[in-house]
Amino acid sequence: MSSGTRSRAVLASLGTLGLALAAASPANAAAGTPTTPTQLFNGYRHCSTDADRPTYLWAGTGLVVEGIPGTTDSTDDSRVSVRYQAWPVADPTRITTVTRDHATTGFEAPATLPADALADGQTYAWQAQTVAGGAASDWSAPCYVTVDNTRPTNAPTISSPNYPPDAWNQGGEPVTFTLDAGGVDDVTGFQFSWRQDLPVIGTTIGDHGIPQPVDPYSDTRYFKRADAPGGSATLSLVPPGGAGVMTLWVRSLDRAHNGSAITSYTFRVGSTAPTVTPAVPSPEFGEPTEFTLRPDAGLQSKSPVVAYSVRTIGGQSDKTLEVAAAADGTAKMKLTLDGIHGESLRVTSTSANGWVSDAASWSTSYDTTPTVASDVYPENGSGGGVGVPGTFTFTPKVKDVVSYTYSFNGAPEATVAADAHHKATVDWTPPTDGFHYLTVYATTRSGIRLAPYDYFFAVN
Known part of the structure; x- marks a missing residue:
């Protein structure tokens, strides 16, 4: 039941609707x-x-x-x-x-x-x-x-002994909240959420149109019964997001599930993000690299970190990896970075008490385009002439290149195999003078198409 309209949500299954329609046949005598x-x-x-x-x-x-x-x-x-x-x-x-x-x-x-x-x-x-x-x-x-058509006249009061609202708090332990009915005698419980739009209290309709009511207080994610009519309740919650400004939204509920006005409690949590350190300062494309994950010291002192969630962004196949932590909260993992322009990681830690930190970010960038050179037609210069052939040499910036795919002036692509040194050469004779361009990209043994490079030149 929403606090504004007190409307009741009744969720009817399609199966029930079908049965009701089937029942709408002409009346028969009993x-x-x-x-x-x-x-x-x-x-x-x-x-x-x-x-x-x-x-x-x-x-x-x-x-x-x-x-x-x-x-x-x-x-x-x-x-x-x-x-x-x-x-x-x-x-x-x-x-x-x-x-x-x-x-x-x-x-x-x-x-x-x-x-x-x-x-x-x-x-x-x-x-x-x-x-x-x-x-x-x-x-x-x-x-x-x-x-009972009268909703609670007062909003509940909210307090927290371990996360006061007027300071930045060290994260790592659940937030203790005390909710109080605010002097309204018929309040029997509370509804709460980290989002201002509180869930609607509804009833599912089952077979033959039979309602299937459920006690809302059985859903401990959003509801907590008061210790007595007009009393209070204590919550222990892990906030979402791990850091920043947090707000808990709460309303009181009476015996008819009428909701009071919604009130809120806002507090601040400092960052508890882990640190992410690669074994080498600048990991190379395609090379397995070990990373060390370390917990925030203040977080570790509240409750030991037991695992990390690592999400890769910008690679050939982005994924999320779960990595177990050692007793001291650290963890090591190996990753092969294969994003053709670079790759980044977002890492959160999870503590034994369920606290999930905010995310640490790590990223690197690299150039996977090939190097292109020509002795007759220099890059951004002019040379040769109409009918004068030129040789173009492709050299990789990364390892394990097996071929190059190229196109002059947007013509259909062609592919040439790399030699034992992972290089390749192609010959091309310009049909006209003036401005021309060459686009080329390399492909690795594992089938990764690397970043393309545009080579501009003029023909005399």
């Missing part, structure tokens, strides 16, 4: 005697048959009540009606009746009790019966509901 509806729900939550423990529900636009009608003939899929009666527990003579006509046996048959018949703060009983032709089943046992 083959059996009507039986008392089963699977009773109110506001998509379970019916309570205990008058001393009613279900608390918001009913500002009415209250959906429902049950599955049936007959004594188990094969009967005919149309029937379901009649619902509701009355204030304090005055059983004030009965409100609503009917769901054209209901199908075996499927939930919802109807809405009108909002003007339901007073805020009052407890109501309701029951259901199946009607077919001139016959009616027995009434179901009453369900008890207390209407």
Whole structure:
């Protein structure tokens, strides 16, 4: 239920929709005697048959009540009606009746009790019966509901003993939060998130239209029950991102899951990023290089680093590697860098208590274009002439080159094999004078196409 509109989300499966459409066939006469509806729900939550423990529900636009009608003939899929009666527990003579006509046996048959018949703060009983032709089943046992259309008047208060809001804090241990109802007696719990848009409380609809309500407090990622009505709750959370300005968003929930205004707690966490050090200052393309990963000292003192996540960026096939740490929090790994212009790493550490650091970045760049030379047609110069052949020599800047692919003036590409020294030469005779250009790239033994190089020259 969102705090702004108090709307309830009901998620219907396509299978349920298909069954409901299939049930919309012309009405048939009931083959059996009507039986008392089963699977009773109110506001998509379970019916309570205990008058001393009613279900608390918001009913500002009415209250959906429902049950599955049936007959004594188990094969009967005919149309029937379901009649619902509701009355204030304090005055059983004030009965409100609503009917769901054209209901199908075996499927939930919802109807809405009108909002003007339901007073805020009052407890109501309701029951259901199946009607077919001139016959009616027995009434179901009453369900008890207390209407609560008033959300908590105060937002909760939030405090943290280990991450105060007015300083940069050393990260590494979970944040302890204390949430307090702020003097609102009917608050039963809290909803929280690291994002301002809090999740919607909803109910999934299962087969035959049967609601499948779940206690929101079973999802400990976003909900925490108060220690008593109007009380408080303590959270222990690892913030996302590892460093920077963090904000936790919180609202109180009453027994009907009405939400209070949302409040927040903002604090700051200093960087806990690891360090990344290659074995050589400038790793070469295609050469296996060992990297040493070291934890942030302050982080390590809070909880030992047990693993690193290493993401490669700019290589032939970017990947994420998980690397286990030694007892002192360090780790070593080997990588072969194969990005044709360079490559970078983003490394985060994970501590034993679940803390994930912010990312350390490391990068390098290198030139994998071939060197091109010509004695007749110098680069960015002029020479030769129309019909005068020139030799162009290709030399690699990286290891293990096996061929070169080239094109003059955008013509179709051609490929020449490299010699034993990984070089190659080609001869070319210009058909015209003036400006010309050559584009060439090398290919390695493993099939990597390296960066292209453009060679410009003029023909006399």
